[in-house]
Amino acid sequence: MRFMMLAVGLGLVAASAFTQAPPLAITRIADTPATLRALPMQVGGRTVEDGAQLLRQWPGTYFESAFHGSTIAFAVGKGRVHLTARVDNGTPASLVEPKPGLYRIAGLTPGNHRLRIDVVSESQAEATAFGGIFAPAGTTARPLRARARRIEFIGDSHTVGYGNTATSNTCTQDQVWSTTDTARGLPGLLGARYDADYRVNAISGRGIVRNYDGFAADTLPQAYPYATLDHAHPADDRGWSPQVIVIALGTNDFSTPLRPTERWKTRDALHADYQQTYVRFVQTLRARHPAARIILWSTDLADGEIAAQIAQVHARLRAAGDTRLSYAPVHKLGFTGCHAHPDTADDAAIADAVARAIDADPAAWKG
Incomplete structure (x- = not known):
């Protein structure tokens, strides 16, 4: 299992390109790297470092971070992909073919949480990219528990x-x-x-x-x-x-x-x-x-x-x-x-x- 820290390296504009499943509120936002801090990230599956992003192509890849706060963000890179996002044991929210950019989950109960992003689609045609998990102002990193x-x-x-x-x-x-x-x-x-x-x-x-x-x-x-x-x-x-x-x-x-x-x-x-x-x-x-x-x-x-x-x-x-x-x-x-x-x-x-x-x-x- 790998632990990674990535920096934002994506051009970001405000838009919406996802299918949302309550209770998570996910929006695609415009932000700058200066306002965000990369969180340590646990990666499941084979990945390849590509500058500030990770490339992956085998199915079932996932990315996790632990944090304290009420807001968390993650960066989606290039490629056709279907992702789900889940905080703690909540209902997963789907992002179907999300555009590259930064996505924010807000409105969480303030406290300790764990975010998991799963790639649920198959990607035989091309590798896709994930840009990392980030802490906005007011959010701090917490240690990740490695599974035994x-x-x-x-x-x-x-x-x-x-x-x-x-x-x-x-x-x-x-x-x-x-x-x-x-x-x-x-x-x-x-x-x-x-x-x-x-x-x-x-x-x-x-x-x-x-x-x-x-x-x-x-x-x-x-x-x-x-x-x-x-x-x-x-x-x-x-x-x-x-x-x-x-x-x-x-x-x-x-x-x-x-x-x-x-x-x-x-x-x-x-x-x-x-x-x-x-x-x-x-x-x-x-x-x-x-x-x-x-x-x-x-x-x-x-x-x-x-x-x-x-x-x-x-x-x-x-x-x-x-x-x-x-x-x-x-x-x-x-x-x-x-x-x-x-x-x-x-x-x-x-x-x-x-x-x-x-x-x-x-x-x-x-x-």
Whole structure:
């Protein structure tokens, strides 16, 4: 978990570009750096320093600060993004595609508070920027309590929360984007359940060796070493030491038929490549985090092919001597989110299944 202090470096003009959810009163304001002080900030997820801002592209990024006062501000940078802001345990307020600028939350009860800004949308097309959290006059910084528990999530759209708040399976791409909420999906649910910091390294449509319908792009293991998907910034994971790693990959490898132009000529060949690559990927994670409890989970889609292949990966890893490893199959989901993806009720069922695997290990949080 990183602690940052950033200075304001944005051109700011008065306007309004958000969808507000009570009780927070959020306004976009004009201000100058001289009237604000950057607060220490806890950052969840991979980020890259870019002058006075942080760039981020993997989903589920969040930013937190603790303060004393009745007013707090934060700076939004470039890029299309859906954010939620929450003070303490209050109702999150949404900012959908906010313009770059400074945003103020005012009218809080004077006292000690904690502000959390979550990125809930997926950002495959480009990295977006966050400019920091700031104290206006009358607001002072307070120490941040570092959470003792840490979870890393690795996966595809089922981990991202693709279209999980939609009311229909039929969605345009804009509707998918606007109804995706990683904070209400598996990462947010388990993070809240265990009061854990978390990191989400997941990309919709990607697999272990094969992406959805065979489309050409990095697979998840190929993208994993980078902080941004263009490979411009290698990930700096120093200081990140998860006690639990939750992985779900295989939906995109197996949910569509092989095309004649793909390199696997038979399903058996795909299975062999998948198992070998998945085992190697998990062993790489194990080398970095030798004490972590690693949990593989799967749905029962694709007539059970996904679950059967992940069970084989689990068996091979166990046979190779990995004893801090669990497999959590999940059955009978509703898939009423966009394009037959898990909805928030499914996300809760998945979280319960993964939590049972975590709770079965008395030493899960001792790493």
